[in-house]
Amino acid sequence: MSRTDFPSTTGTVVIGAGIVGSSLVGELAERGREDILLIDKGPLSDPGGSTGHASNFIFPVEHSKDMTKITSDSRDIYREFGVFTNSGGIELARTEERMEELKRRVVSAKAFGEDAELLTPEEVEELVPYVNTDIIKGGFHSTDAGTCDPLRAGELYRQQAEEKNALRTAPNTEVTDLHVEDGEITAVETDKGTVEADEVVIAAGLWSPKIADMAGVDIPLTPAVHQMVSVGPVERFEEGPEGEINYPVVRDMDTQMYERQHGNDIEVGSYEHRPILWDVEDVPSIEESPLSPTQPPLTEDAFEKSMEHALEIIPDVLDDPDAGIRHSIDGLLSVTPDGHPLLGPIPEVDGLWSCAAIWIKEAPAIAREVSKWMTKGHPDIDIVAHDHIARFDEYGETDEFVKSRAHEGFQKIYDIVHPREQWQSTRPLRTSAFYNRQEDLDAEFFEAGGWERPRWFESNADLVDKYEDQIEDLQRPNEWDSRWWSDIILGEHLHLRNNAGMIGDTGFGIFDIIGSDAYENMERLCVASMDIDVGDAAYTPILAPNAGFVADLTVARLGKNHYRVITGGAHAGQDRTWFGNHLEGDAELIGRSSELCTLGVWGPNAEALMDSISEEPMTADSFDFAEMKEVTINGVTAKALRISYVGEFGWEIYAPMDRGQRLWDTIYEAGQEHNIRPVGTGVYGETGRMEKGYRLMGAELEIDYNPAEAGLTFHGVKDADFIGKDAYAEAIDEENTATLCTLSVTDHAPDGGEPRFMTGGEPILDQDGEVLIDDEGRRSYVTSAGTGPSIGKHLLLSYLPQEYAEEGQELQVEYFGQHYPVEVEVAGNGGVFDPENDRLFRKEY
């Protein structure tokens, strides 16, 4: 496209023509976008970004349902384009610890629908004869892994869009500015001219932060080096059948490396070297780059150890007398603070989207889901909960944060990462007014949405002895099961149920919706009726048009035209963006997360305690369930909401941050008489909620399941229209395909030996050992796992096909390759503990 052809206006601009941008224009055209302009500063088909130097292999198995699905869908798309080769892939274990991890990967494969098997060293040798099997314990075989050609796929995607007359392409065109007016994107300025557009997607890979900066927003990623060399010609590969790849890709997991045959070369890639992070400003231009901007020369000393390890694992190939290092680079790719992509609408600018930090193995399917998000308002695979760019909203966008987390996360790429593992760098970042007091009590802090939240308190260790009889059978002798966990949580749980516990700060995301159209907006967004009295609150799901879950949260009405939304910290940015993007008329969103702290006080003694220190009555009689009132506690004015996520009588109290410590001190000191203890979110988020069967956004609640299946239809269908209403009403009318159930593990050591405790993500099997699959093809797996000390059982939540969703149904769960018997405790909504909610409503204490 020459200067004269450059359009002055278009519908959608996609910036970046790597595999992500190219897939996206194809998928957008498929969904009816007719006027798309694809811009890249580089030439086609390889504009010089990370796509051009990727190793292009696809290992579909992840410890995440959504990422496994995204990867396998991408593989299918590459296959349809004829650019996928099913070579298979093998992950090697050099250590027993890794062998255990490989067992866990087989279980994840089973849970999320991929074929996989464990291999003995001899079986590895049969598949890849050049691996040195003397130093391995075994392997994990992903039979449907393979390699793809993303540059060709990008071409085919662009062609598809061009054939629909939906795409114009402007290569060799550099974006120089983004125009934003009144919080909306209006135009993209380039060295070839300016094009007006009200929808712009930044799909510029590691250059994305630079482009985002032109609109005054952040895309929190950093370029990072992934070293790779190519060695050849290898005689063995020349003797074999012709083709790009004839042997499975090998991942030498313990050394964080891979070895992949490529024609007569072997490509050796590493994530083992020290993290080498770049500033995007230092990435050279195309003209300045001998190879490409994303292929700077190899940092030799950093690669030394990787060479040693490669020579250990494939000496036969690398010691081929004719084979030499023909190519070596510090390949640049994008790394984010948590390793996940950065997708979705950018909160601050309407019409501006991010589609960045995506691996080759995920690109086409992510592009497909983002195109659905753009065209119909939501994706079909849940890329919102963990991949939405807004998850770093309000805290995670500084260079220091991005760099330190990327530095830490780079080392986790091939590492064994425990599902509860916590980040270590740039902490503490967000601390509430209670933080210093909690530190004094030896809190073990976990992080959510940047907030430090006590998971348990070491100062409560005495409770383990006190409740030894009840806890004894729930102890986790296995190191993996007890990692990032403490039996103190069980003691704290029992203390709260017997006396009282104070839990805070909960790290909530809090924002207000204010304006004369606030009510109409809230009604349109929420399943629950928002026609509530001032001072009342309601729990409500927020649905997508398909009735899948977008959020679940609490809304309080503070005034006729004033609502307060309270949601989980880890989901705060996503929910804020959803609300922000859907507000119409006179309604403004104002963030409150950093100015309010939240302290929960629950348990049998909560009423007596709170009533004794509050100037206003705080009793069951004076305070209805779900009622929010202003209270004054020792000079601190706060709002108290009678609600509970642990199933006990009590309140969440929201106080101004500057008076939070005084509130804490007052309750803590007065509470001594009532035997109160500060307890952690181990009780709040796990043991307490699991006993009550309370659902968690991003775990049970996601786009793939509707409220009927989640057992959350108690609101009925209100008269007013709301997003997702039709699908929601239909879901209620129809019989469920699956129902969320609470299960308990009935034998933790069926073969004797060490009792084991699942952590979540495991497949649910029938008595024959087959994974349960519902009529929509959805597989049953553990969405949350947690121990219930009050009932003495380890509990699992899982969607089960309707025919299995029956109390007493006996099934199995697979964990590290072993089967454990489980039984359905509750089918649908309801608690295993206190099913009548007598405690919540203070009918029984």
Add this chain to the structure above:
Amino acid sequence: MEILTAIKRVPETGAKVSLTDDKLDIDTTSLGFTFSPHEECAVEEGVQLVEEHGGNVTVLTLGEEDATEQLRSAIAMGADDGMLLDGGDDEWGPAATATAVAEAVEASDTDFDLLLFGNESADAANHQVGVRVAEELGLPCVTGIKDLDVGEGVATAKREIPGGSEVYEVDLPAVVTVKEGLNEPRYPSMRAKMQARKASVEQTEPEPREDDLELVELEVPETDDSPAEIIGESPEAAEEVVDVLEELEVV
């Protein structure tokens, strides 16, 4: 047979060259470093001669400490020992370099039979160091060599000239400066590369001395921007190709 090869650390070429603000240096922020193809051939030649006749190849460079990286690359290609004349960050002129190299050769315990240089460096291209070293050591010197045969105490060296070639015989020890095309350098194996990283490199500090040559300013030559345009694909493009050819008056 004892062979010395001399190399020089230079920025990787192949991309647009940017200069530092004072125009005295190339901006190497995004560039890697290497040594020139001439010198790669010198190293390869040395390695091949030792493979044939036995002995050792010592690779020498004068430069900053980072030039050790290039010594290691040469060791990975098969050289046996590395010798760094640590000249600090300053650029050394050809006369000063030659003196430092000649002194290092004289000070060495090894009596070299053959000293191989690249015909000229990839960056400064003064064409001087090899010749000056020969002069200072009182050795015979042949330059611009693309074919070399080494026999008992004598070398036969061939230089291409327009329309033919010149063949010289020189008694060893001698200095030979070589050009790309002398041989086909082999890529180092990974094992050699790894071992080279562990090889010890002898390091000395040559006495700094003035050079008569002073760099005043660098200039980047104008390049002819001839953008490529894809005018079509497959047989359908033929017509347009013909149009372009006619426009250029080549048909």
